[in-house]
Structures are given as C-alpha cells and as structure tokens.
Amino acid sequence: MVIAFIYALCFLLIVPPLMGWESLGILGIVVGSICAWIIIGIAKAFESEKVQDEEILGTYVTEARYYEPWTEKIKHEDEETKEVTYEIVEHEEEWEITVAEGDSFPIDEERYKQYVEIFGNEEEDYVDHELEAEGEIIESGSCFVTEWPGTFDTVCYEYVHRSYKNPILKGSNVYESEKLTEEDIKKYHLVKYGEMSVYGTARDKDDAWELSSKLDEYNCWFREKNIKLNFILLKNAKSTQAMFWQQYWQNGKRNTINAVVGINDERKIEWAHVFGWQNEAVCIKLRNFIAGLDKLSDITLNFNKAEEILQKNYKVPDFKQYDFVQGQFPLKGVIISLTVCLVIFCGLFCRPPQYQDRACHHIVEGNYDLAKNELRKHLSKYPEDAIALNNLGVLHFRDKQFEDAEVFLSRAVEKSELIADDNAASIYRNRGTLYRETNRNKEAIVDYKKSIEKYHATKSYCILYRLYKDLGYKKSIWALRKKYENYTYRELKEDCESDEDQVTFLMDYADAIEGRGFMRLINSSF
Numbered sequence: 001m002v003i004a005f006i007y008a009l010c011f012l013l014i015v016p017p018l019m020g021w022e023s024l025g026i027l028g029i030v031v032g033s034i035c036a037w038i039i040i041g042i043a044k045a046f047e048s049e050k051v052q053d054e055e056i057l058g059t060y061v062t063e064a065r066y067y068e069p070w071t072e073k074i075k076h077e078d079e080e081t082k083e084v085t086y087e088i089v090e091h092e093e094e095w096e097i098t099v100a101e102g103d104s105f106p107i108d109e110e111r112y113k114q115y116v117e118i119f120g121n122e123e124e125d126y127v128d129h130e131l132e133a134e135g136e137i138i139e140s141g142s143c144f145v146t147e148w149p150g151t152f153d154t155v156c157y158e159y160v161h162r163s164y165k166n167p168i169l170k171g172s173n174v175y176e177s178e179k180l181t182e183e184d185i186k187k188y189h190l191v192k193y194g195e196m197s198v199y200g201t202a203r204d205k206d207d208a209w210e211l212s213s214k215l216d217e218y219n220c221w222f223r224e225k226n227i228k229l230n231f232i233l234l235k236n237a238k239s240t241q242a243m244f245w246q247q248y249w250q251n252g253k254r255n256t257i258n259a260v261v262g263i264n265d266e267r268k269i270e271w272a273h274v275f276g277w278q279n280e281a282v283c284i285k286l287r288n289f290i291a292g293l294d295k296l297s298d299i300t301l302n303f304n305k306a307e308e309i310l311q312k313n314y315k316v317p318d319f320k321q322y323d324f325v326q327g328q329f330p331l332k333g334v335i336i337s338l339t340v341c342l343v344i345f346c347g348l349f350c351r352p353p354q355y356q357d358r359a360c361h362h363i364v365e366g367n368y369d370l371a372k373n374e375l376r377k378h379l380s381k382y383p384e385d386a387i388a389l390n391n392l393g394v395l396h397f398r399d400k401q402f403e404d405a406e407v408f409l410s411r412a413v414e415k416s417e418l419i420a421d422d423n424a425a426s427i428y429r430n431r432g433t434l435y436r437e438t439n440r441n442k443e444a445i446v447d448y449k450k451s452i453e454k455y456h457a458t459k460s461y462c463i464l465y466r467l468y469k470d471l472g473y474k475k476s477i478w479a480l481r482k483k484y485e486n487y488t489y490r491e492l493k494e495d496c497e498s499d500e501d502q503v504t505f506l507m508d509y510a511d512a513i514e515g516r517g518f519m520r521l522i523n524s525s526f
Contacts (some may be wrong), residue, residue: 052163055255056195056228058219061101061156062148064107064115066124067094069139072133089134092139099158115146118154122146157216159195159228180248190248193256197228199245202235202263206299214303222307225318229306232260233296238316242273257282257310259290267296281312351525359391368395386415397430402438409434425455429463441471 074087095112098104116122127143148154180190190200197215198208211231219228232245242260250257257276263269272290274283284310293299299306359378362371375392381387393408409431416424432447444467451460461480468476 005443052165054169055162055164055226056111056159057101057162057226057255058197058216058221058228059101059158059160059221059223060148060220061097061115061158062100064097064119064146066094066109066112066144067096067127068143070129070141071092071139072129072135072137074135080404087135088138091129091141091518097158099160101160103160105158112146115156118156119146120154121149134361155217157220157513159219166249180244182239184244185248188244190201190244191479193249194228196230198231198233198259200231200233200235202233202296203265205267205296207267207295207300208233210300211296218303218307222310224256227310227314228256230258231299232257232258234260234262236264237262239271239273240272242275246273246275255316257286257314261290261296261299263296269293269298270298279314282315285309286314360452363395370400371395384415384418386419387423388421389415391431393434394430397434397437402434405434406431421455425451425460428455429460432460432463436467440465 001005009291011095070091072089072091074089076085076087076235077083078085091108095109096104097107097111097115097348105169110146121145122144125139125143125145129137129140129180133158138522148156184190191199196212198212198221202208215229215231232242233242239262242262245258257274257279260267260273260275262271265504269290272287274290276283286306289302289305289309290299293302346516357369359374362368362374363372372392372395375395377390381391382388389408389412393405396408412427413431416427428447428451432451433439435447445464446469448460448464452464465477468474468480
C-alpha cells in the first residue's frame with residue numbers, strides 16, 4: 001500500500017502540470033487513486049484467503065442404475081392469443097454409477113453391462129419422474145439397478161475429486177517450482193495429475209497393470225487416511241527426469257505420495273525417487289525400499305512392505321500451521337491497477353479549460369471583447385471546435401465585423417460534421433443570417449436550406465419563409481410549403497409571428513442585437 005501511495009502522489013505532482021491543471025480533472029486523480037487502493041486491498045484480501053486445491057481419493061462402486069426412456073407431453077399457452085399447443089418430449093435412456101461416498105456419475109451402456117456381469121444381480125426398481133417432469137407423463141420407463149454384493153473379488157474401483165483449502169498456494173515463493181515450458185512437457189512425456197495410479201512411459205506390460213490394480217485397491221481401502229499413492233514408471237531414463245515430474249506436479253501439494261521408478265529393458269529397477277508434500281520421512285523410507293528391489297514386479301509382490309511404511313510414517317497434511325503465509329500482491333499488479341484506475345477516472349473527470357463558460361459569463365455582463373479573448377484562447381488549444389468557432393463568429397457579427405465573422409462561421413461549417421445535429425444546423429443558420437445581412441441572399445438561402453434538408457432543423461423554416469416573404473418570392477414560399485408537408489402555409493406564418501424575439505433578431509439585427517435574441521442564439525450555440 002505504501003508503493004501505491006507513492007505512485008499516486010507522483011502521478012498527482014507530475015502529470016497535471018504537464019497536461020495543464022484545468023485540462024486534467026484533479027477529482028479524477030483523487031478518485032482514481034482511491035479506487036486503485038480499494039482494488040489492491042480487495043486483491044490482497046483474496047490473496048489472504050485460503051486457496052482451493054484438489055485431491056483425488058480412491059473409492060469403489062456400490063451400485064449401477066439404468067433408466068429406460070420415458071415420454072411426457074408439455075402444454076404451452078400463448079399469453080396474447082391464449083392458443084394452446086402441446087409438445088411431445090422424448091427423454092433418452094441413462095446409465096449411472098454410485099460410489100461409496102454417495103457421489104453419482106454418468107456412464108455408458110457397455111460399462112453398465114460390465115457391472116451387471118461382475119455383481120451378478122439386476123433388479124427392477126421404482127422410479128418417479130414426476131419431480132423432473134414439466135407436463136403430463138405419457139409413458140414412464142422403468143429403472144434397473146445392480147448392487148455390489150459385498151465380496152472382495154467383485155470390487156470395482158473408482159476415483160472421486162474433492163476440493164480443500166491449501167494456504168500454501170497463496171505464497172508464491174513457498175515450495176513453488178519454476179514453471180516448465182511446453183517443450184519440456186512434451187520431451188519428458190509429462191501428464192497432469194489425475195485419476196490414474198500408474199503414470200510414465202513404461203505402463204504397457206503385465207507387471208505395470210498388476211501394480212496399477214494393487215494401487216487402486218490400496219487407494220480405495222486406505223482413503224480414510226486421505227492418501228493417494230502413485231507410481232511413475234520411466235524406461236531407460238536418467239534419475240534427473242524424476243525432478244521434472246516433481247516440478248510439473250508442484251512438489252505434490254496434494255494428498256499424494258509419488259514414487260518415480262527408473263527401469264531398463266529387462267524391467268529391472270535402476271533408481272527410485274519419491275516425493276510428497278510434508279512427508280519427507282515416508283518419502284525417504286519408501287525410496288530406499290523400492291531402490292532395494294530387483295525388478296518392477298517385486299514391488300507388487302512386496303506391496304505389504306510399502307503399505308507398512310506408509311501406515312507407520314505417513315502424516316495427513318495439516319495446512320493450518322501454514323496460515324501465517326501471506327500472499328504478496330506483485331508490484332506489477334500495483335502499477336497496472338493504479339494506472340488503469342487513474343486513466344479511467346481522469347478520462348471521466350477530464351474537461352477542457354472552461355474558456356467557453358467564461359465567455360458566456362462575459363457576454364451576460366456585456367463584455368464582448370473579453371468573451372472574444374476567452375474563445376480565442378480556447379481555439380488556440382482546440383482549433384477544430386466547431387461550436388467555439390461559431391460563437392466567435394457570432395460575436396464578430398454582433399460588432400459588424402462581417403469579414404471576420406464569415407471566416408469563423410465558414411470554418412465552423414467545415415467542422416460541423418463532428419458535432420450534434422442541432423448545433424450543426426445552428427451554424428448553417430448563423431452563416432445564412434450573415435449572408436442575409438450582407439445582401440448575399442442566394443447564399444443565405446443555400447445555408448438555410450442545408451440547415452433544413454441536412455439536419456431537419458424546424459427553426460429554419462420560419463427564417464427561410466420570412467426571407468422569401470421579404471424578397472417577394474411567392475413561388476418559393478409555395479414550394480417551401482409543398483416540399484415540407486409537415487408545415488402548412490398557415491403554420492409557417494403563425495410560427496414566425498409567435499416567435500417575435502427570434503424573428504426580430506434574425507431579420508432586424510440592429511434593433512435587437514443587445515436584446516434577448518442575441519443571448520438566445522449564443523446560449524443555443526454553446
């Protein structure tokens with residue numbers, strides 16, 4: 001948190017002067033810093049929580065079930081028309097197993113038949129589909145179940161996954177091995193820790209299958225000790241390869257004891273390495289036991305010795321004693337969190353210098369020259385701002401500086417594509433008014449028409465109508481009414497007469513330049 005504070009303080013002291021204090025919202029910096037600290041605090045809170053890890057325990061199948069297909073008819077009623085329709089839904093047949101812990105898993109038909117053959121029994125059982133049915137059951141299928149008879153020779157072993165809290169994982173530097181590359185994983189034929197009991201490159205012989213069967217049996221009946229014993233068989237490999245397995249499995253941070261055994265072409269044991277979490281004594285004794293054997297098959301034949309070693313020396317991992325481990329939020333994460341939050345909030349609270357606000361204030365006070373100066377300052381930083389160009393042009397127009405007014409209003413027209421339609425229409429209308437004042441009526445008519453046709457500006461109807469009327473263009477007045485059918489001749493006339501301030505300003509500038517008409521145009525342009 002100290003680093004976060006220093007970083008935010010540097011940002012606050014260095015960045016705003018470079019970008020301009022007014023252009024960068026100080027509130028954005030402050031709020032961004034606070035939010036960044038909150039994010040870091042939340043992240044540290046999560047880091048402090050115990051991390052979920054996974055263990056795999058051996059177990060056995062207690063029963064297998066087969067559910068016949070069944071059919072239901074579901075009623076559908078349309079909410080608006082009240083029309084009723086029916087849908088026939090066919091539910092497919094299903095197979096599943098249940099293990100000693102009570103968990104159920106789906107299987108296929110072939111495996112179900114195997115369990116029926118092994119257990120030697122199958123009976124029809126009652127099944128109630130009412131709980132899962134959405135409509136009327138037309139045809140209800142039966143359920144068949146085969147149960148483990150309780151004899152040792154009919155046991156079918158399975159593995160179940162269990163999650164648990166492992167505080168060691170939150171400490172990035174506690175027993176954490178360097179991550180292996182994809183090339184190393186492929187080169188040494190590494191596979192992820194899973195439900196198998198025998199891994200490695202030498203699992204294709206009978207002695208390996210016998211060892212696997214023995215391990216499944218042991219892992220099942222000794223699951224109350226929260227242990228899973230694995231063997232990794234490597235053929236014609238150097239003992240250093242065992243370290244890659246240990247590194248890939250992160251030092252066995254689960255409920256495992258992992259024995260890596262190197263054998264030659266004759267299946268003779270050349271070396272052994274055993275690793276497991278928090279069980280150094282049992283690892284050393286099991287390694288010495290395996291290394292003292294001749295062939296791989298001897299492990300199965302003398303498995304009772306391995307069981308004895310585990311029974312006497314294995315300790316269930318007690319992670320509570322590692323509650324002191326504190327995860328360190330990385331400096332990179334601190335910098336990224338702060339930068340992202342500061343950029344977002346500075347963007348939200350960022351606003352250009354308030355030259356235009358001050359210009360409006362000067363206009364209200366009648367200080368038009370000061371208003372021009374504020375707008376020029378704004379345009380020196382933002383020369384593409386069409387609204388500011390328009391407003392400066394209107395101020396020059398007010399002072400009858402028509403050439404300067406035309407320059408700014410024409411530039412505003414060029415940039416009007418980037419602003420809202422209402423403002424763009426106002427810019428065209430203002431330049432048209434300038435042309436009208438300087439007796440360039442044809443150009444004024446063009447701008448008024450653009451304001452109407454391009455931006456559908458209803459305010460310009462009255463102005464154009466009044467101009468046509470003053471010029472005596474009766475056909476044009478008729479065409480205007482006919483082309484824009486949403487206005488009738490009477491409506492145009494009434495609208496113009498009802499908006500005296502606007503019409504007076506637009507058509508009789510000299511009398512109203514100091515009045516409300518000018519302020520209305522200024523306010524609508526900002």
